[in-house]
Amino acid sequence: MNFKTFYRTSPLRIWLIVISSILQPFILITTSYLNMLQISALRNHNQKAWLTIIIVSLLAYLSSYFCDMSASYLLATHMREFNQQLREKVLRHLYDEKRNYQVTEVENQLTNDLNMVNDQYFNLLPTICVFLGYIIFSVIALLTINWTLLLITLLTVLISMLLPKLIDKPIQRAMENVSIKNRQYLDLVEKWLGGIAELQRYAAGDHLMSVMHLGAKRLEEAKLRQNAKQQILSIITGSISQVMIFALFVWTGVLIKKDIVPFGAIAVIGNFSHYMSTGIEYLPYYLGLIKGTSVLREQITRATLPMKNHSESESSEVPFSFKTKNLTIKFQNGETLKFPDIEIDYGEKILLTGDSGAGKSTLFKLILNFLEPSSGQIEFKNQNGEIINPDLTKIGYIAQNSILFPSTVKRNITMFNDNLNNLAEIAGKEMDLQADNTAFVQGLNTKINLQKLNISGGQRQKIILARAQVHHSNILLIDEGTSAIDQTATLKILHQLLQRPNTIIFIAHNFNQRMNNLFDREIHLNK
Numbered sequence: 402m403n404f405k406t407f408y409r410t411s412p413l414r415i416w417l418i419v420i421s422s423i424l425q426p427f428i429l430i431t432t433s434y435l436n437m438l439q440i441s442a443l444r445n446h447n448q449k450a451w452l453t454i455i456i457v458s459l460l461a462y463l464s465s466y467f468c469d470m471s472a473s474y475l476l477a478t479h480m481r482e483f484n485q486q487l488r489e490k491v492l493r494h495l496y497d498e499k500r501n502y503q504v505t506e507v508e509n510q511l512t513n514d515l516n517m518v519n520d521q522y523f524n525l526l527p528t529i530c531v532f533l534g535y536i537i538f539s540v541i542a543l544l545t546i547n548w549t550l551l552l553i554t555l556l557t558v559l560i561s562m563l564l565p566k567l568i569d570k571p572i573q574r575a576m577e578n579v580s581i582k583n584r585q586y587l588d589l590v591e592k593w594l595g596g597i598a599e600l601q602r603y604a605a606g607d608h609l610m611s612v613m614h615l616g617a618k619r620l621e622e623a624k625l626r627q628n629a630k631q632q633i634l635s636i637i638t639g640s641i642s643q644v645m646i647f648a649l650f651v652w653t654g655v656l657i658k659k660d661i662v663p664f665g666a667i668a669v670i671g672n673f674s675h676y677m678s679t680g681i682e683y684l685p686y687y688l689g690l691i692k693g694t695s696v697l698r699e700q701i702t703r704a705t706l707p708m709k710n711h712s713e714s715e716s717s718e719v720p721f722s723f724k725t726k727n728l729t730i731k732f733q734n735g736e737t738l739k740f741p742d743i744e745i746d747y748g749e750k751i752l753l754t755g756d757s758g759a760g761k762s763t764l765f766k767l768i769l770n771f772l773e774p775s776s777g778q779i780e781f782k783n784q785n786g787e788i789i790n791p792d793l794t795k796i797g798y799i800a801q802n803s804i805l806f807p808s809t810v811k812r813n814i815t816m817f818n819d820n821l822n823n824l825a826e827i828a829g830k831e832m833d834l835q836a837d838n839t840a841f842v843q844g845l846n847t848k849i850n851l852q853k854l855n856i857s858g859g860q861r862q863k864i865i866l867a868r869a870q871v872h873h874s875n876i877l878l879i880d881e882g883t884s885a886i887d888q889t890a891t892l893k894i895l896h897q898l899l900q901r902p903n904t905i906i907f908i909a910h911n912f913n914q915r916m917n918n919l920f921d922r923e924i925h926l927n928k
């Protein structure tokens with residue numbers, strides 16, 4: 402993400418912003434010239450000329466405000482469009498990447514990181530133009546008076562432009578640090594405030610306060626350090642500009658004394674040196690801020706790049722069967738799980754059991770490649786029994802904590818594919834949803850309110866199971882998909898699920914013998 406992408410959003414608008422921004426210093430510096438003429442007219446008692454210049458100056462000032470307002474309005478419009486495009490690209494990237502993201506990571510990217518880059522990079526475009534204009538037009542004005550005055554000024558500009566290079570690394574680090582601390586703080590908010598009811602139940606408010614206080618303190622300290630670094634940059638560039646003004650006045654005095662420049666130049670120099678010093682003080686400061694965003698901009702660019710894995714998915718095939726060999730996984734905390742070799746044929750109905758913590762859910766995650774095995778492999782085959790590069794997205798998966806969306810029951814089943822509406826009605830019946838008519842007053846058109854949690858755990862599971870029924874997959878992995886559903890309904894649901902031709906591997910703890918008998922075989926994992 403750089404200025405080029407920003408420019409491409411609307412080149413015409415960018416040019417208008419640049420022109421209206423550049424016009425502001427041009428008008429102000431031209432008016433300074435007019436002021437000099439105004440003083441001469443007053444000394445010569447030329448009231449008409451004096452009044453004309455005052456009116457022209459007034460109009461010039463008004464047009465300068467107009468330019469300022471136009472630039473701000475155009476920039477705001479541009480930013481709105483640009484940010485919208487950027488957010489869409491980030492979301493497209495996340496969606497295509499199929500990686501498990503932490504919600505806070507994405508939240509931070511779409512809000513805090515983007516705001517920082519907006520404030521300290523793109524929003525500075527008019528400001529940079531104005532300060533650049535101050536320097537350029539002052540240089541031209543000084544040149545008309547005496548070239549040696551210009552020389553002194555140019556030298557100072559050069560020094561000030563090189564200065565931020567000395568300090569842009571610490572500023573970059575400080576900015577990154579604020580972003581990290583902000584992410585950590587959002588993470589705390591999500592993890593701790595997400596469980597506030599539990600904390601209230603056990604009266605653990607003091608601990609919540611101290612954890613949140615520490616997170617907020619770290620964030621504020623990082624901001625303070627960033628501010629201090631920016632202040633240092635501001636002080637360095639400010640001091641240089643003051644030295645320059647002093648040198649300019651002294652040298653103008655010398656030139657006047659030697660009759661090289663007219664006496665009136667001292668008044669004009671005062672104005673120009675002010676514009677010049679403002680330009681020199683702030684331009685490197687803002688350029689320093691812009692440089693400071695480079696790491697964040699790179700991060701955002703990476704998050705917006707389109708994913709190029711289409712060729713991979715094109716060559717991959719839908720899996721029908723698989724076998725595992727010497728599969729182990731070692732977690733970061735040192736815990737290691739070893740799995741027996743398993744071979745599953747197409748159409749088998751497998752009950753996967755084992756003690757709590759034996760690794761049943763982990764096995765599913767390994768099959769789906771959500772987790773990488775430390776050793777061993779999984780071999781997938783197609784319909785003809787040939788080994789394939791599998792398209793793992795075609796494996797159906799019902800996780801323990803499957804997600805519902807704030808929409809109707811039906812759309813949660815069809816996953817927003819209205820062509821599947823009729824199938825949703827059938828799957829709803831198969832998964833015994835009509836037994837919950839009192840909760841679903843409008844049937845499948847009842848809207849799920851995630852805030853008010855207007856559905857029970859069992860109803861949630863039935864909706865997720867119906868979703869899997871409607872979106873047929875050759876291999877379906879179900880992790881405790883009926884744990885909250887009563888026994889009678891579970892039996893009914895199992896009958897429906899297991900009569901389909903696809904492969905089903907079902908993790909369950911609490912099945913009775915009658916339910917167990919519905920499966921072809923049981924695989925038991927030992928700890």
Ligand SMILES: Nc1ncnc2c1ncn2[C@@H]1O[C@H](COP(=O)(O)OP(=O)(O)OP(=O)(O)O)[C@@H](O)[C@H]1O
Pocket residue numbers: 732733734736738755756757758759760761762763764
């Ligand atoms: N990402 C992880 N990092 C560290 N340890 C993990 C991770 N995922 C799982 N484990 C550990 O692996 C072991 C197996 O976990 P898993 O969830 O697969 O068990 P399970 O057989 O499905 O248990 P349950 O029946 O209680 O759901 C547990 O001891 C768990 O703590």
